[in-house]
Amino acid sequence: MAKQEPISLLEFQSRFRNEEAYGEHFFNLRWPEGFCCPKCGNKTPYLIKTRHLYECTACSYQVSVTAGTVMHKTRTSLVAWFWAIYLIAHDKRGSSSLLLKKTLGVSYQTAWAISHKIRKAMVDRDSQYKLAGLIKMDDAYYYQ
Numbered sequence: 001m002a003k004q005e006p007i008s009l010l011e012f013q014s015r016f017r018n019e020e021a022y023g024e025h026f027f028n029l030r031w032p033e034g035f036c037c038p039k040c041g042n043k044t045p046y047l048i049k050t051r052h053l054y055e056c057t058a059c060s061y062q063v064s065v066t067a068g069t070v071m072h073k074t075r076t077s078l079v080a081w082f083w084a085i086y087l088i089a090h091d092k093r094g095s096s097s098l099l100l101k102k103t104l105g106v107s108y109q110t111a112w113a114i115s116h117k118i119r120k121a122m123v124d125r126d127s128q129y130k131l132a133g134l135i136k137m138d139d140a141y142y143y144q
């Protein structure tokens with residue numbers, strides 16, 4: 001278990017400013033000791049940037065960094081996902097789909113689907129990983 005530290009809005013913003021930052025975040029969660037192909041054990045991946053996919057240079061096996069998370073196979077940007085998690089976790093009343101739609105600039109259907117998945121993952125203690133290391137404890141927000 002990684003050590004937990006509180007994360008402020010400013011830290012959050014500077015740490016996760018673009019899709020690449022999220023891709024790296026997922027990579028580090030999945031392979032804290034560096035990439036290792038689940039099929040052949042090779043340690044050198046090739047990054048397919050547009051899809052957050054890593055391809056093994058030895059056997060061409062492809063692994064998505066978001067596999068096993070609520071964001072898997074999403075067409076919404078990871079930036080939007082993380083902000084949605086952040087907003088939902090911080091707002092005691094629970095951010096409405098309408099607020100998410102406005103804040104993130106996504107469609108109402110997307111906002112609704114995202115918040116539904118996030119809320120579902122939040123009530124399940126085993127799904128912390130599904131929220132990609134961002135978890136809520138008491139009133140503070142922690143980055144795992």
Ligand SMILES: [Zn+2]
Pocket residue numbers: 037038039040041042056057058059060061
């Ligand atoms: Zn391989």
